[in-house]
Amino acid sequence: MSESQPTLKTCLEELKCHFTWGLQEKDTDIEELEERLNCQLEYLNVDAKGRVYNMLAYVNHMKNDYTEAIVNLQKAEGILWEYKVLETDIKYLLTFSNYAWLHYYLNDSERSQLYIDKINAIYTQSKGLEDLVQSETNGEQGWALVNFCSQYYEKAKDCFEEAVKGNPDDPEWNTGLATVVYRMEDFRGRSWPCFKSFSFQLLQRAVKLNPKDSVIKVLFALKLQGLKRQEEAMKHIKDVLELTPDLPYVLRYVAKFYRRAGKFEETIRVLKKAVSITPNSSFLQHQLGLCYRQMIIQRKGRGYGDHSVPDTQEIKDLMKKTIFHFEMVLEIKKTFLHAHFDLADMYIRSNQYQKAEETYKKATELTTTPEHEKQQAYLQYGKFLENCKKSEDEAVEQYKEGLRIPDQNEHRQECEVSLRIIANQKLARNPRDASALALLGFVSKEN
Template identity: 45%
Template structure:
């Protein structure tokens, strides 16, 4: 590498843009993000739509489509230029992306030109009478918005970015909305933060409504939700959050009405399709569990199952990484008695290499429930619960597995106090709970009736070694 190239690369690394924000580059994630951005191109206000095209340019670069990436950057630049009220700081991320993309394409002179454009803007901002301009809230805000789009692992960092942006631009509606969304998704929304979040903003209203619902203030929350929907009836974010409120309130028909409106703006949104499918699933459950006389009960059940399957299948067609959809769809196929299809969905889901340990335990537990209720196989269900319980870590589904295994073991022992399988299951439960003395006692009993059982022998040896 020549000295000039090395110097240019050093300059590029100092730029604040998508290429230096350490964004993940998994193909599936980027496909999902691209789908979100396409919807936002239609719904975002013109004054900040350049951020959508800017991020889309980066997505196209990751996908290897450099020509399209350049085209998106030009569109982002043109959007800024067409709005005469834009601060020059709006160009900083765009020009940073231009510099990196040209460098990657071996167009070093053009890359250097854009580096110099960035430096020129900084000099202009430094000479301004407004010190807040030089703090560049636009960069912090755009980074926060980008991190929010990329999902869970970035929410804390997104919140910090919006906080920095709001220090210099406390009234900016975009940064207030982003900050509210980051806080809500981190589940750290506090009553004292409400006045800071620009409650006139429709997205913020929906988030306030959801939080009030979470605090058991449903009526007050509904007021915010309905105001937000009346204020901006075509904003995809508003529609999604309104639908979530209705769904959590078990107002499924209202949720479906809003979701289908949103689907009109984003017909290929896997998220919206999945939420419609879930609403039909919950409607099915309501009808199935209802104690009220209903001459159309079976017809409604069949219709809800069929619609749930249709929308959930469509969601997976557009986005195969929506893990929760596999479980919901498998449940619906189980209700339709299409056991093989449900089985295939669970096997596909548990074959994902990207599953966290928590997800492995959760989905293995669901597989166990399916084995017991769908396949009518207690033995297979027990194996799934055991496998889930042995996954390292303390997760929510662990205690559910413990309860299932303990319940089945105690039932078996009522019929046969010497049942070695039941005794071994209790040994496992107590072992996982850290009650070694009880675990040893049950494993010893189990081995008396199943002397050659290697699993019990190994567990007993391990427990005794821990006590020594």
């Protein structure tokens, strides 16, 4: 790549596209992302596929496969041609910007400049529509961030909020905002003020603006279920199954709905149907594992945590199935942090302590994990080392790692509490214990 054209590079850096949105390879599992995008191409509506082809082109770039990257942008462009969208329409901004960057990487500065000229022509044609243009680029950035990895959800939320501000009734941007807020709240377990009602209102509005989008409708059903509005929730579940009975993205959330309602046979039926369509879905495998684990909890009742009570053959069979599906999750998606926790928990319950330790260790070594979740990994591993392995010194090292991360949340607090308890127990035995005093000094320093 030639650096002889600083003016061209400056122009490229001002474009709004995957190459300027800070999508870092270290933050995701590229192979898993590519698999997921290809799956979306198979099952998403045609009008959403252009966005996916653009993301795939960026993934191709990260793998240095520029031939395939150009092919994917041509497919994205082809969808716009199919809908007879004029080349001066803002819908071309994303694809043309990615083209400009790819040709720059291919040392073709002439073609790169050609696409920059096309982009400038779109901006000229869109004079007076600045809010819509800004909304378009913010919305596309939001979807790119959501699709790339969960670490970017918060930034994606900000992008969608800006997109909706510029175009309040756009179904795509409202759906994006509702989706990312729902995920932040439901999957990340964050404690955000007003999120419980905020996500509900966003989902409700997205469903109203896009009544034929069964994916957003099933998320709304899950939210209604969480708010104990079961009858309304079930009505939406029936609607989505009529709209798209074979769409895996819908089936996986329908299964989640049934699992939360304790309808395990229905859950397994739906999940197996979805798995037959998309066998390489880590989400589906995880949901199957969760379902079988919940069945174990239901069968054992209050004795779930009691290791002194021998398991029946039915429980043993359910445990094998649970472990099998959690192991499948990590074969498909090695970066799925919470699946590590779930699998390690099942290994402990089946007395496979060595495997549990290996699984926790892998969880702490993941490089794609956000800071607040790294704290959780250190905490979980520390608890295992302290309570199962009875290795206090090793546990202390993990709790310290969790405390070193400055994010203020419950996981960091638990690491601190664990360290203080260990230090105080040592001091109770020996008030002059140097290691205990050093530990308390470490906690004070980190705080």
